[in-house]
Amino acid sequence: MSERNEQAGGAATTPAGERDEGRILEAEVIEPVPKPGRVGLRASLAAPLLALLALGGVFATLGLGYQQLQGQRAAMQRLEQGLEQAGEQHRLLRERLEALDQVRAGQEQALERQRARFAEQEQALALEREQLRRHTEEINQSLDQVYRRVARSGSEWIAAEAQYLMRVANHRLRLEADPATAIKALEGADQRLRETGDPGWIEVRRKLAGEIAALRAVAGLDRAGLAARMEALGEQVQGLRIQGTGPLPATRRTEPEASPADEAERSLASLARDGWMGLKSLLVIRHHGKPVSAMLPPGEQFYIYQNLRLQFEAASLALLRRDQPLYDASLGNAARWIDELFDTGEAATAAAREQIEALREVRVAEALPDISGSLAALRARLRADPPAGGEAQ
Numbered sequence: 001m002s003e004r005n006e007q008a009g010g011a012a013t014t015p016a017g018e019r020d021e022g023r024i025l026e027a028e029v030i031e032p033v034p035k036p037g038r039v040g041l042r043a044s045l046a047a048p049l050l051a052l053l054a055l056g057g058v059f060a061t062l063g064l065g066y067q068q069l070q071g072q073r074a075a076m077q078r079l080e081q082g083l084e085q086a087g088e089q090h091r092l093l094r095e096r097l098e099a100l101d102q103v104r105a106g107q108e109q110a111l112e113r114q115r116a117r118f119a120e121q122e123q124a125l126a127l128e129r130e131q132l133r134r135h136t137e138e139i140n141q142s143l144d145q146v147y148r149r150v151a152r153s154g155s156e157w158i159a160a161e162a163q164y165l166m167r168v169a170n171h172r173l174r175l176e177a178d179p180a181t182a183i184k185a186l187e188g189a190d191q192r193l194r195e196t197g198d199p200g201w202i203e204v205r206r207k208l209a210g211e212i213a214a215l216r217a218v219a220g221l222d223r224a225g226l227a228a229r230m231e232a233l234g235e236q237v238q239g240l241r242i243q244g245t246g247p248l249p250a251t252r253r254t255e256p257e258a259s260p261a262d263e264a265e266r267s268l269a270s271l272a273r274d275g276w277m278g279l280k281s282l283l284v285i286r287h288h289g290k291p292v293s294a295m296l297p298p299g300e301q302f303y304i305y306q307n308l309r310l311q312f313e314a315a316s317l318a319l320l321r322r323d324q325p326l327y328d329a330s331l332g333n334a335a336r337w338i339d340e341l342f343d344t345g346e347a348a349t350a351a352a353r354e355q356i357e358a359l360r361e362v363r364v365a366e367a368l369p370d371i372s373g374s375l376a377a378l379r380a381r382l383r384a385d386p387p388a389g390g391e392a393q
Contacts, residue, residue, distance in 0.1 A: 155196050159382060165189035166208075166375040173368055177322035179215045182371065186212050189374075204381060207374040214369035226362060227316045233355055234312040237305050240352065241343045308337055315359070324365040331360045 169185035172178040190208045193201040311334040318327035335356045342349050 155198060158192050158196050159378070162189040162192040163375070163378055163382075165192070166371075166378065170372055170375060173215075173371060177365070177368065179218050179368065183212055183215050186215070186371065186374070200381065201378075204374055204377045207377050211369065211371040211374055215371065218366055218368065221362075221364065221366070223319055223364075226319055226359065226364075229355065230312045230316045230319070230359065233352060234309045236348070236352055237308050237312075240338070240349050241346055242301055242304060242341055243343050304337070304341055308334055311337070319364050322365045324363065327362075327364050328360065331356055335360070 165185045165188045169182040169189070172185065173182040186208055190205055190212075193205055193208075311330045315327055315330035315334070318324070318330060335353065338344070338349060338353055338356070344350060344353065
């Protein structure tokens with residue numbers, strides 16, 4: 001009975017399924033109840049333990065199932081949120097695509113309008129081009145007629161221009177000694193003859209090429225530098241000292257001092273001798289080897305400075321004009337006036353004299369070539385066979 005009571009007490013704490021199993025076992029076991037002992041005690045304790053273990057397993061299984069259920073619910077919620085976001089993005093993209101479709105439709109309409117305008121403009125341009133082509137043909141025909149009428153006179157005008165340029169070149173070289181301008185004029189004449197397209201001018205153009213090469217071979221002279229040196233000399237003139245315009249350095253003569261004994265022995269003769277020595281110290285006579293010039297007044301000194309400056313300016317002008325005689329004469333006059341009128345013992349005067357001598361060694365007139373051959377050939381060609389028009393080479 002005690003075992004049945006324990007089983008009943010234990011069955012009260014077990015679930016309904018386990019109680020049903022206990023009832024089945026009680027119904028099947030009809031064996032006589034053994035006497036209480038160790039074996040019965042163990043058997044009575046094993047059944048509740050097994051029931052507790054089974055109950056713990058059931059609870060653990062239920063807990064794991066609940067956790068999995070909660071995780072699946074959270075996953076379902078996240079999936080639903082993702083689906084909602086994807087749907088919202090899909091909706092926004094659809095709206096954007098619709099807006100782009102509207103913009104594209106508007107652009108297509110504008111493009112169609114532009115194409116229609118371009119087609120109209122193309123037609124107008126085609127008409128304009130056709131009219132321009134007709135006008136061009138008419139103008140070309142008129143020009144051809146005019147050229148056929150005046151071709152001969154046009155070539156004659158070009159030849160006359162070339163002849164004038166050759167004369168200018170000869171004038172600048174012979175009268176002005178200007179090879180640079182002569183080169184430009186001869187190059188212009190050669191250009192005019194080339195524009196005629198007449199092969200009969202080959203010989204004249206050959207002579208022009210030789211004369212241009214000869215002019216370019218003329219040695220160049222630094223005329224600007226030489227002119228600057230002479231201008232500097234003209235500015236230094238005012239610093240030179242004219243002879244007789246300043247005091248000459250006196251040479252002091254030392255006389256022996258009289259001793260006290262001599263002073264005591266003074267006589268009438270010694271007094272006369274002392275007076276003579278004092279008079280000699282007041283008057284000093286020097287021999288320069290040159291005639292003594294009188295002291296010049298300031299007005300005449302001014303004219304001397306100005307005349308010397310004018311000599312340097314004349315030399316500069318002769319340098320630019322390539323006039324060798326005038327250049328040599330001007331520098332020679334300046335050197336002679338410095339030797340005669342200025343104090344050559346001063347350093348400034350000596351330096352100016354050295355610069356003048358260096359400038360006198362310069363040759364300002366180069367040997368210029370003869371460029372009259374091309375002009376003579378052109379005149380002979382005009383006399384023999386006047387030029388005729390032709391196609392340009």
